[in-house]
Amino acid sequence: MDLRPSSKPKDHNLRLQSLLRQTAEMSAKSGMQPFLADRIMRRVQILNQPEEQFWQTLWLAFRPVALASVLLILGFVSYNTFVSRNYEVEPTTTEIVFGLQPLTLTTAYSAGLDEFSLTTP
Amino acid sequence: MTLIPSDDTLIGRAREGDQNAFRELLERHQQMVARTVAGMLGASAEVDDLVQEVFIRFYKTLDRFRGDAACSTYLTRIAINASLDALRRRKRMRLRFVSRDDETVTLPEPGFYDTETDRFDRAELINLAMNKLKPHHRAVVVLRLVDGYSTAEAAEILGIPQGTVLSRLSRATAYLRDILGPVLAEED
Numbered sequence: 001m002d003l004r005p006s007s008k009p010k011d012h013n014l015r016l017q018s019l020l021r022q023t024a025e026m027s028a029k030s031g032m033q034p035f036l037a038d039r040i041m042r043r044v045q046i047l048n049q050p051e052e053q054f055w056q057t058l059w060l061a062f063r064p065v066a067l068a069s070v071l072l073i074l075g076f077v078s079y080n081t082f083v084s085r086n087y088e089v090e091p092t093t094t095e096i097v098f099g100l101q102p103l104t105l106t107t108a109y110s111a112g113l114d115e116f117s118l119t120t121p
Numbered sequence: 122m123t124l125i126p127s128d129d130t131l132i133g134r135a136r137e138g139d140q141n142a143f144r145e146l147l148e149r150h151q152q153m154v155a156r157t158v159a160g161m162l163g164a165s166a167e168v169d170d171l172v173q174e175v176f177i178r179f180y181k182t183l184d185r186f187r188g189d190a191a192c193s194t195y196l197t198r199i200a201i202n203a204s205l206d207a208l209r210r211r212k213r214m215r216l217r218f219v220s221r222d223d224e225t226v227t228l229p230e231p232g233f234y235d236t237e238t239d240r241f242d243r244a245e246l247i248n249l250a251m252n253k254l255k256p257h258h259r260a261v262v263v264l265r266l267v268d269g270y271s272t273a274e275a276a277e278i279l280g281i282p283q284g285t286v287l288s289r290l291s292r293a294t295a296y297l298r299d300i301l302g303p304v305l306a307e308e309d
Contacts, residue, residue, distance in 0.1 A: 012298050015305050016266065016297055016298060016301065017267075019243070019304065020160070020247065020266050020267050020297075021266070021267050023160075023244045023247040023248060023251075024267045025159075026164070028152070028156045028159035030164050031155070031167070031168030032169050033169045036151055036172065036173070037151065040173050040176045040177065044140060044180055047177070048140075
């Protein structure tokens with residue numbers, strides 16, 4: 001017969017504590033992915049430059065559209081410049097760029113019969 | 122001889138934008154935070170995400186850290202709050218999709234865990250038993266038994282009176298001792 005004083009509740013508490021610690025350590029190990037510090041620091045860096053990051057993302061997303069627009073505008077300007085060489089009157093730079101007919105007294109009052117034929121009975 | 126900078130020194134440097142100082146703090150405390158979060162959530166893929174979240178919250182609130190408490194205590198408070206939020210989210214998801222309230226814990230016979238591999242089953246059982254505790258009881262168990270904080274520190278971290286910590290701990294440990302009886306009796 002065991003006559004030692006019973007210390008089971010205290011032992012159980014210590015054992016419970018030790019088991020809980022071991023289990024938490026094991027769960028932590030199994031739940032963690034490698035390079036935690038690197039991943040967190042990357043997020044911290046993003047937090048530090050939110051505005052710069054925003055404009056960079058916007059530029060990356062719209063870069064093809066922006067480049068295509070610039071090429072299209074340059075194409076139109078070149079075409080307008082090419083066409084404006086045939087005008088009798090020297091056009092202004094604005095007229096060349098936007099492809100406008102130079103407005104003179106002659107062109108303002110030179111509406112031909114063809115233009116009125118559709119509206120005049 | 123190289124002096125190891127204290128947490129307060131590193132926090133001061135991190136506040137001034139020194140990211141290496143923050144990294145050092147992170148490496149110093151990541152195991153402790155992971156253990157706290159894993160104690161609260163059990164073995165789960167959420168642990169990694171939540172540990173990241175804890176450090177991001179810490180970084181965002183560096184200016185608010187006044188140094189009244191130790192850095193580790195401050196981090197533990199963030200970890201416990203983040204874990205309680207995660208448990209609330211988990212509960213909402215569970216209620217929405219499937220009820221696991223009927224899940225029963227099957228207890229093994231004493232002496233069942235004889236081999237090294239059985240330690241994993243034992244860990245699973247302990248996690249299941251912890252999951253049965255209410256989140257606020259679990260927080261007390263993790264702080265007192267897993268992290269080793271005193272009753273006063275646990276009360277401060279949770280923002281509750283010391284008496285409440287003691288009563289929650291007593292109820293929780295009684296429940297755990299009851300449910301994990303065979304496991305605790307193994308080495309008697």
